[in-house]
Amino acid sequence: MTPLGNEKDIDILDRYIYGLSGQEETTEVEERLRRDVSFRDTYNLLLSVSEGTRVDGLSEKWSQLRSIESNISEDGGIATEQETKSNITEKKKKRFPYIRIAIAAILLFLIGMTAGKIMKKNNEIVMPVAELEPYIRHETIRSSQKKQLLTDDQQMAYNNYVLRDFRDAKPLLKNLWDNDRDTLALYYLGISQWYSGEESKAKEILELPFYNTYEKPY
């Protein structure tokens, strides 16, 4: 693989890929693509990035739709816009009660396991285990392959966050934002602040336009 082209070449290729080049520039680009290997490699890399970002975006949305669907299916698969909230609540009440009891037992067990960790924190809101779920956006599967996706600092900070150990997580997340501009870390910092009772600080972060599409606890 040849070295990446310079910024000027990338600008030219970006314009070419999005059909924004003029006729003269298009001809020049196509000529260079034929004879300049490095230029062609850069072009192929940009095409690949363009496709990769699209796949990444669509995969995320696909999961989101699946999740909405499974919520609807849990409500009997016939939830429609005509269905009022009271109808949904009524249906839930009629469901087989043992499923709820089993879920409650599992949750109680998990809460018991982690309660000490959560409750020792000063002024922190005690939250149910499942409540953080919507605010976890990174892969949490443990495998050697997945671990490579995060740096050691990210792993430590994110793990503390997932464990709702917000007091320890916050400085680590802040460092990730300050040093690496890790936007996910900043989002996690906002959520951690919210659940630590620092609501206004949390909102300052979570209201950034960047997090428009992210789940929020309020």
Next chain:
Amino acid sequence: MDWIEHLRSDENVALRKIYTDYRQPCLHWLRSSLNINHEDGIEIFQMAVIILYDNVQKGKLRSLTGDIKSYIFSIARNKSLELHRKYKREIRQEEFSTPLKSYIVEESILEKENLEERIETSYKALQILGDPCKTLLQLYYYKSMKMEDISQLMGYKNAATTKNQKYKCLRRLQSIYQTHKIQNDSVG
């Protein structure tokens, strides 16, 4: 409501609203008009919503001539016909079981040779790259946002800084391909 603007400015909320508002009417219509069963109907409806989203993000859909319901139903109709054709060819299991993958491959801008593999490679490399680079590249290349807007969203000083950061991200991505020995014709 301007759904296109809504999908651009608050995509998760918009998608949820579209999904819950049009799911049942679409499933009913697919069943009564095209004899599509519930399970296939859900898959078709989800693909229709994904295609709507993709077209908005790519800038292919900038305004709607009719209402959004007609747009979704028309995609769903096309997807249903594809499904019928695939049933006919008895290859449904291989192709339609992963509708998102099929759509991505069909609509890809990359050359068709070893396409699936190369798409997967691009996706994998981006996951390794991680944030903030992944987000920056996604905003620029998929959502076609301007450097100024990306700077504002991501807290960079100005467009020049963001552009420089983008260049560094591309260099890192290239080195990921090399370090992880991701063999891929599409990246040289």
